Amino acid sequence: MFLTREQYLRVPPNWCAGKGACWEMMVDMWLSEEWIQRHNLCRERRLLMQGAPHHQGSRGLPEYRDAWSGSHENQECNDFQTYCMAHKGRATSDVSYNPADPPEAYSNPSVHTRITEYTEMGKALHGEHMGSGHPAPF
Incomplete structure (x- = not known):
């Protein structure tokens, strides 16, 4: 799954052209034992997810x-x-926000729990109808 350091260094991405030292630092980080362990733990957690994490690409x-x-x-x-x-879906699909949507409306049901907890906390802190400047329409 991983390239060798030399293989990575031979193919820097276009957005890193002319920044060889930066690219080397990134490659060294990816090849560090700490990063590989964290990467593997996160990968295992993602594989346990019931659905797609999001549709943003x-x-x-x-x-x-x-x-x-x-x-x-x-x-x-x-x-x-x-x-x-x-x-819920791709930006070009027929998705919309509805606070009454059930967990099944989301690609990963755990998102519904996070959204519900966030809106409940917002209502507890700011009341049923929040004013402008707040991130959610309660």
Whole structure:
């Protein structure tokens, strides 16, 4: 699964061109025993997941939000809604945020638990209807 140090160093990615020392440091980190152990533990945990962790691909939440908005008549959504939808389907699919959605609506049911806990904490701290500047529409 891993290349040798020499193999990694022969093929630096385009985004690291001209930054050989940086690339060497990254490769050395990936080949360290500590990183390999952490990588393997995380891999084992991911393999135990019941579904996909999310549907963002390599996009960050802002890019997912922009893609979702662009494919849904430029509708707006906040970061919390974006997080929820990224765990339901691709940005170009027919996904939307609904606080009443059951665990089965998400690609990984554990996400529903996190969303529920977050919204309950938000309601406890800020009341049933939060004002602007808060990440979730309670």
